Amino acid sequence: MNRIPLSMTSDLLHAYVDGQLPAAQIAEVETYLANTPDAQALVEGWRRQNEAIMAIFAPVAGEPIPPRLSVRQIDRDVVSHRAHRLRNWAAAIVLVLIGSAVGWTGRDYLTPVEAAPDRLIEEAVNAHTLYVREKTHAVEVPAGAPNLMTWLSNRIAVAFDAPDLSAHGYRFIGGRLLPGYGDAAAQGPAAQLMYENDSSQRLTLYVTAPLPDKKEVWEFKTVGATEAYYWANDAVTCTIVASLPEAEVRLLGKAVFEQLTRRPDSTRNRNG
């Protein structure tokens, strides 16, 4: 075996097999191979590998190109997709502008003026103040009238009975239907029940259907000399209004709420 020239690296042999050897070096490599059987076998083996690889895969390049690999078609898709995206952006910007304009114009309508419980308390206090000072027409329908509670229950869409507050010295004297608070369409009407004690002190209950959120809420509010105790749950809202010390109102409230929360018994109609 001849001595291997130092310049003869495997890189050169690869280049020879792959046809990438500079022309000037081909003769040199061939001379080397002719004198080096091991290297020649190696190179021959590589050449066969190359042939095999070509035999296996080369035919793929001759296959007809499927339509989805059409460069023109893909180009059209890319362009139209881009245009589409531009249009989407433009549409999005227009929507944002319209939204902003509408939002700005409608800001007064969209801002909640007052929370519903506050409106209810206000209405309850107003109605109380208005009617408790009436002597002969304090109530629309007196307590003894037939079907008073059935009528009110139907009108406010809450089945309820007038709470019995006789244990606290208050007598139910009757009730009336009221238009409800704010936009009545949203909340529906309210029922006002009036009670009186022996010293002609009066208190009223202001009852409506439950609010849309049906949350259980308690609120106590002092308006001038009047105390309002508001309470809501998933069945009803009720505001007790009275010119009494807060502690007493709370006590009355407890009695009212206990009776209103107890589902009314349809067979028991104290006004029937």
Next chain:
Amino acid sequence: MQFLDEIETHVPALRRYARALTRDTDRADDLVQDCLERAIRKQALWQPTGSLKSWLFRILLNLYRNELRTNRRRGEHVAVDTLLVEPSIAPAQPGRIALAEMSRAIDLLNVEQKEALLLVVLDGMSYAEAAEALSIPIGTLMSRLGRARAALRTAVGGTEEPRLRSVK
């Protein structure tokens, strides 16, 4: 339009290379389709000083590697066109490598070696182009090529690689 025309001339080679990498006609064409879309979308990024062919193959290779990573994370991907070899190819002749055996051996190559070998042999890329497509230095390309060929030689039952290390 010239850009598109030039891309178009490389589609058969891209398909062939993708098929050799994946052994799956649909997967291969998916890769080529993604590659073409990406190339067309990013044509502004192509430097006319470089080789368009290398650039296209680099895009294809990136997609292929992403797919490999995804599949590896997903666990398994079994869809190999085993029939690629059999029908149209003449039976092994003496002194030739049985193609089915070779086909399996290529499949079993380490991915980096397979990528390098196929670029050089199947696509006839110059070493410089192949190195560019793979984003590696030429020295790395040559060593992958050498290891790929040694592995194939061992796998198809050839003798051990003669000790040419002394050559260096």
